[in-house]
Amino acid sequence: xxxxxxxxxxxxxxxxSAKKIFHKKGLGGSRMQEIADNAGINKAMLHYYFRSKDxxxxxVFEDALKDFLPKVNELLNAxxxxxxxxxxxxxxxxxxxxxxxxxxSFIIYEINQNPEKLTSLLxxxxxLHTEIFKRQINDAVKKKLIDPIDPVQLIINMIAMCIFPVxxxxxxxxxxxxxxxxxxxxxxxxxxxxxxFIINSIKKSVK
Amino acid sequence: xxxxxxxxxxxxxxxxSAKKIFHKKGLGGSRMQEIADNAGINKAMLHYYFRSKDxxxxxVFEDALKDFLPKVNELLNAxxxxxxxxxxxxxxxxxxxxxxxxxxSFIIYEINQNPEKLTSLLxxxxxLHTEIFKRQINDAVKKKLIDPIDPVQLIINMIAMCIFPVxxxxxxxxxxxxxxxxxxxxxxxxxxxxxxFIINSIKKSVK
DNA sequence: TGTATAACTAACCATTTGGTTAATCTATTC
DNA sequence: GAATAGATTAACCAAATGGTTAGTTATACA
Numbered sequence: 219x220x221x222x223x224x225x226x227x228x229x230x231x232x233x234x235s236a237k238k239i240f241h242k243k244g245l246g247g248s249r250m251q252e253i254a255d256n257a258g259i260n261k262a263m264l265h266y267y268f269r270s271k272d273x274x275x276x277x278v279f280e281d282a283l284k285d286f287l288p289k290v291n292e293l294l295n296a297x298x299x300x301x302x303x304x305x306x307x308x309x310x311x312x313x314x315x316x317x318x319x320x321x322x323s324f325i326i327y328e329i330n331q332n333p334e335k336l337t338s339l340l341x342x343x344x345x346l347h348t349e350i351f352k353r354q355i356n357d358a359v360k361k362k363l364i365d366p367i368d369p370v371q372l373i374i375n376m377i378a379m380c381i382f383p384v385x386x387x388x389x390x391x392x393x394x395x396x397x398x399x400x401x402x403x404x405x406x407x408x409x410x411x412x413x414x415f416i417i418n419s420i421k422k423s424v425k
Numbered sequence: 426x427x428x429x430x431x432x433x434x435x436x437x438x439x440x441x442s443a444k445k446i447f448h449k450k451g452l453g454g455s456r457m458q459e460i461a462d463n464a465g466i467n468k469a470m471l472h473y474y475f476r477s478k479d480x481x482x483x484x485v486f487e488d489a490l491k492d493f494l495p496k497v498n499e500l501l502n503a504x505x506x507x508x509x510x511x512x513x514x515x516x517x518x519x520x521x522x523x524x525x526x527x528x529x530s531f532i533i534y535e536i537n538q539n540p541e542k543l544t545s546l547l548x549x550x551x552x553l554h555t556e557i558f559k560r561q562i563n564d565a566v567k568k569k570l571i572d573p574i575d576p577v578q579l580i581i582n583m584i585a586m587c588i589f590p591v592x593x594x595x596x597x598x599x600x601x602x603x604x605x606x607x608x609x610x611x612x613x614x615x616x617x618x619x620x621x622f623i624i625n626s627i628k629k630s631v632k
Numbered sequence: 633t634g635t636a637t638a639a640c641t642a643a644c645c646a647t648t649t650g651g652t653t654a655a656t657c658t659a660t661t662c
Numbered sequence: 663g664a665a666t667a668g669a670t671t672a673a674c675c676a677a678a679t680g681g682t683t684a685g686t687t688a689t690a691c692a
Contacts, residue, residue, distance in 0.1 A: 228669080243538065246454035250650060260671055265651060323537055326530045326592055331450065333595045346600045365625070370601055370611070371618050375586050382585030385533055388540045393553050394577055404577075411578050418572070419626030435639080457680060467641055472681060 229267050231257045236264075236278045241320040244327050245275050276339075279328065282321060283339060287346060289314055295350045300358045301421075303351075305413040308380055312409055315384045322385050348373060364420040372420065379412045436474050438464045443471075443485045448527040451534055452482050486535065489528055490546060494553060496521055502557045507565050508628075510558075512620040515587055519616055522591040529592050555580060571627040579627065586619045 235256035239248045250271055254261040268274035293307045315322065329336050352369035359366050383390055383405060391401050442463035446455045457478055461468040475481035500514045522529065536543050559576035566573050590597055590612060598608050 244451065244453065244534070246451065247538065249648090251648095261650090262652080262672085263670065266669075269651095271650065320537065323530070323533045325596070327451070327534045329595050330527065330530055331454065336595055336599055340599055348600070367622075368614075368618070371615065371622075374590055374597070374615075375619075375622060378585045378589030379582050382589060383581055388536050388543055389532075390581070392543055392547055393555070407575075408578065408581075411575070412582075415574075415578075415582060415626050418630075419622050423625075423630065456678085458678090468680085469642085469682080470640065473639075476681095478680065 228257075228259060228263065232259070232264060232267055232274070233277065233281065236274050237281065240275055240278045241282070241318075241324045244324065245271075245331070248275075276335075279335070280339060282318075282325070286314070286318065286321065291347050294346070294348060300354055300363070301413075301417050303354070304376065304416055308376065308412045308416075309409050311377070311380045312384070312405065315381060316405070319384060319387070322381055362422055364422055367420055372416070376412070376416060379408075379415070383408065435464075435466060435470065439466070439471060439474055439481070440484065440488065443481050444488065447482055447485045448489070448525075448531045451531065452478075452538070486542070487546060489525075489532070493521070493525065493528065498554050501553070501555060507561055507570070508620075508624050510561070511583065511623055515583065515619045515623075516616050518584070518587050519591070519612065522588060523612070526591060526594070529588055569629055571629055574627055579623075583619070583623060586615075586622070590615065 232253070236248075236253050239253050239256060248271075250264055251261055253274075254264055257263075264271075264274060268277060290311065293310050296303055296306055298306055348369075351373065355364070355367070355369040355372055358364045387401060390396065390404075391398070396404060439460070443455075443460050446460050446463060457471055458468055460481075461471055464470075471478075471481060475484060497518065500517055503510055503513055505513055555576075558580065562571075562574070562576040562579055565571045594608060597603065597611075598605075603611060
């Protein structure tokens with residue numbers, strides 16, 4: 219039999235429902251009632267466990283970062299030669315994004331809404347740690363394995379190309395006339411195409 | 426003296442205020458009262474001119490696309506050699522984005538909220554017309570000016586790299602420790618860096 | 633100049649929504 | 663098995679919000 223004091227069932231169910239709904243509809247667009255319904259509990263329970271909508275939202279937001287950032291950090295800091303690391307990063311980063319398809323636009327939207335929240339949430343956290351990767355890129359430049367490039371620009375390029383089609387899925391499907399199936403296939407191809415594109419661009423040209 | 430029937434002053438002021446607020450806060454996050462205040466008019470005026478919040482929102486959304494799409498189409502279909510066109514596109518597309526910094530995340534957010542809206546809004550409009558650019562890329566491949574590449578992937582890559590830092594501005598500033606000034610400089614550099622990166626990647630390698 | 637019509641305002645309304653309260657249920661503990 | 667504390671519910675509340683209405687002002691036009 220479950221012991222009450224250890225049972226985190228309700229709290230977890232609330233967080234899960236809140237995540238689903240907040241990610242999809244944002245803070246302003248989400249209703250406490252909907253979250254409660256989705257969790258199969260009374261609306262008062264939400265306040266019992268999380269005091270207020272804002273507090274619940276913060277918990278969800280923090281959870282999202284706590285899940286997401288370590289995974290990305292792991293990819294950024296994997297011990298692999300540069301080219302393989304790029305391949306590895308793109309492949310897995312896109313997979314993570316596909317598992318959390320609403321996460322990126324959720325984060326953008328809420329950060330734009332409330333930029334100071336970012337500061338308070340990222341301040342004391344292990345945020346994205348790009349130093350190792352930056353150094354690795356600089357080393358490769360020094361060793362003349364790749365053409366000179368600003369590591370930050372390269373990292374941004376890589377992340378941009380991964381994240382864009384996930385966020386803009388419905389629009390891309392519409393503009394390029396893709397079905398759901400075609401889109402999945404497109405993304406799958408991209409996992410190979412992006413690293414190819416990047417490596418093609420940076421690898422030392424034979425002049 | 427202004428003639429009443431020709432005077433579009435109020436309507437335009439409403440649209441402008443609504444644009445500012447809807448873009449920043451989305452449909453759900455915006456308040457009719459705030460829009461009215463911002464336009465310096467009575468709340469009832471909003472309904473007098475636009476019946477309902479949804480109708481007003483649709484007008485704003487449509488306006489945004491009507492402004493934005495032609496500009497992008499013009500860039501996509503400029504009569505320039507491929508490499509110059511890429512340079513031209515990136516330079517100007519980023520400028521347009523910077524002038525409408527809330528537009529992209531506004532569009533993503535609302536489309537995710539309401540995917541069917543996209544269909545109805547893009548259906549009868551001159552949507553993004555990528556055929557010419559796609560053909561131009563395929564031609565360049567045939568003429569062995571560039572390595573083989575799927576035009577759609579290339580276009581997505583290009584747009585992704587342009588749009589990403591604009592949308593993620595606050596997060597990039599935070600993660601890479603940039604000031605406002607440093608960010609502006611970063612973007613300015615990117616206008617040169619992105620075309621270089623792309624062209625480097627696709628131009629026929631000397632093997 | 634008087635009248636019809638468009639532009640505008642203040643007050644009001646109904647509904648939604650986040651949040652509270654008081655009472656009830658459940659289970660652990662002594 | 664009564665006492666205690668945590669978990670849960672139904673009913674309720676006040677504020678916010680989209681929307682309406684009835685009336686007023688300004689303007690064009692005959």
